Amino acid sequence: MYQLISCTLLVVFHISITEGNSLKYPHYDPYTLTELQCDQCPPGTFVRDDCTVEKRTECAPCPFNYFNSEWNSYKDCQYCSSVCKELQVAKQECSSTSNRMCECMDGFFLDVEFCSPHKECPPGYGVIQQGTPHSNTICGECTRGMFSNVTSSTAPCQIHTDCRNLGRKILHKGSATHDTVCKEESTTSCDIDVTLCEEALFRFPTPPENWIMTLIQRFSSTSVTSQQINKIQETYSAEEQPFYLFKLYKSQSKADDSFTPLIKDLKECERGVSNLLGPLNLTRKNVMKLMQSLPRKHVKQEDIEKTLKTCENPKLVVKLLNLWRIKNKGNTMEGLKQLKMGKLPKVLRRRMKKLGQYLTGDAMYSLYQKIILEINGNQTQPVKTEALL
Ligand SMILES: *[C@@H]1O[C@H](CO)[C@@H](O)[C@H](O)[C@H]1NC(C)=O
Ligand SMILES: *[C@@H]1O[C@H](CO)[C@@H](O)[C@H](O)[C@H]1NC(C)=O
Numbered sequence: 441m442y443q444l445i446s447c448t449l450l451v452v453f454h455i456s457i458t459e460g461n462s463l464k465y466p467h468y469d470p471y472t473l474t475e476l477q478c479d480q481c482p483p484g485t486f487v488r489d490d491c492t493v494e495k496r497t498e499c500a501p502c503p504f505n506y507f508n509s510e511w512n513s514y515k516d517c518q519y520c521s522s523v524c525k526e527l528q529v530a531k532q533e534c535s536s537t538s539n540r541m542c543e544c545m546d547g548f549f550l551d552v553e554f555c556s557p558h559k560e561c562p563p564g565y566g567v568i569q570q571g572t573p574h575s576n577t578i579c580g581e582c583t584r585g586m587f588s589n590v591t592s593s594t595a596p597c598q599i600h601t602d603c604r605n606l607g608r609k610i611l612h613k614g615s616a617t618h619d620t621v622c623k624e625e626s627t628t629s630c631d632i633d634v635t636l637c638e639e640a641l642f643r644f645p646t647p648p649e650n651w652i653m654t655l656i657q658r659f660s661s662t663s664v665t666s667q668q669i670n671k672i673q674e675t676y677s678a679e680e681q682p683f684y685l686f687k688l689y690k691s692q693s694k695a696d697d698s699f700t701p702l703i704k705d706l707k708e709c710e711r712g713v714s715n716l717l718g719p720l721n722l723t724r725k726n727v728m729k730l731m732q733s734l735p736r737k738h739v740k741q742e743d744i745e746k747t748l749k750t751c752e753n754p755k756l757v758v759k760l761l762n763l764w765r766i767k768n769k770g771n772t773m774e775g776l777k778q779l780k781m782g783k784l785p786k787v788l789r790r791r792m793k794k795l796g797q798y799l800t801g802d803a804m805y806s807l808y809q810k811i812i813l814e815i816n817g818n819q820t821q822p823v824k825t826e827a828l829l
């Protein structure tokens with residue numbers, strides 16, 4: 441077949457063979473009738489002429505698209521395989537020393553003779569060993585604490601989200617096919633920081649002098665630490681400090697404390713608020729109207745949406761008022777007074793008006809007297825003022 445190839449391509453090639461090289465082949469020399477040990481030709485070449493007594497083996501380079509990969513005594517080179525098959529790519533092109541090497545494309549492996557796609561592991565199973573051009577994917581069932589929710593030839597099982605690590609509670613426990621879902625922080629409850637009654641109680645119209653100091657002294661005999669008190673003083677305005685102090689105190693007080701009757705009264709007051717708001721079917725639209733009718737800064741839309749999802753009436757209204765107070769560092773009693781009645785949905789008009797009256801009315805005033813007497817050791821008589829009526 442080499443006759444086809446022009447002689448100019450076959451530039452004769454003398455390879456200097458290192459002395460230690462013992463790669464030889466036997467050749468019977470017809471002139472001397474002896475068997476000679478000829479040098480082999482290196483990879484990329486072939487034997488153009490065997491050696492004689494007088495001269496060494498003549499090697500010539502393989503022509504284009506032919507190769508020899510080893511030291512050899514061949515009289516020609518091997519033809520490189522033509523092109524790669526379907527779904528294959530050339531991993532290595534043809535050279536004088538190597539054949540063209542084909543391999544299945546990414547995502548396929550050689551399955552007997554053809555390239556087949558790598559297997560995908562279904563949900564509940566993950567990839568243990570990724571497929572290669574020569575081997576299929578190996579899937580494994582997700583073990584306890586792991587999941588896979590996808591069909592994939594690359595995704596391993598993943599560890600369930602650790603809610604506790606995120607400081608959250610579990611909403612749905614994970615399975616082999618689903619991740620654990622944690623409760624959203626805000627969905628844990630419709631908890632509010634300070635109730636309407638607590639706020640009302642501690643918004644003294646004319647606080648006794650050194651009121652906060654008195655409160656602190658009164659509470660310092662409890663387990664409330666000065667560090668906690670300092671934190672409250674740093675965080676909240678003087679007007680807000682009393683009810684946060686009280687809240688802190690309440691969270692740490694014991695059952696037989698002298699404030700126990702007051703705490704009971706506050707609970708009673710909160711029940712009153714719930715009753716006032718009553719069974720109430722607020723549409724989303726009405727909730728938006730309520731929020732629009734409150735003065736000053738508006739609560740963020742997303743916070744309203746979250747509250748709508750997590751709170752039910754009557755807590756919904758209380759929570760929304762709470763959000764408004766925090767947003768405005770405001771006074772809910774003032775907020776209720778300044779409600780834009782025209783914007784307020786009808787279903788809420790009477791209720792909100794009553795709520796405002798309740799929180800600044802006689803019942804609250806009695807409570808106020810009680811606490812001021814308790815805290816001030818019966819020395820200061822509170823002055824009933826307009827704001828409370
Ligand atoms: C799979 O789970 C992750 C993590 O919980 C989630 O983000 C993703 O949307 C889920 N995908 C499907 C297809 O269910
Ligand atoms: C609230 O409204 C919904 C639909 O508007 C209705 O199905 C439901 O019975 C109502 N609940 C009350 C307590 O009125």
Ligand SMILES: *[C@@H]1O[C@H](CO)[C@@H](O)[C@H](O)[C@H]1NC(C)=O
Nearest residue numbers: 698813814815816817818819
């Ligand atoms: C305040 O007076 C009431 C009765 O009027 C009494 O029960 C209470 O113990 C007194 N409080 C203090 C701190 O003296």
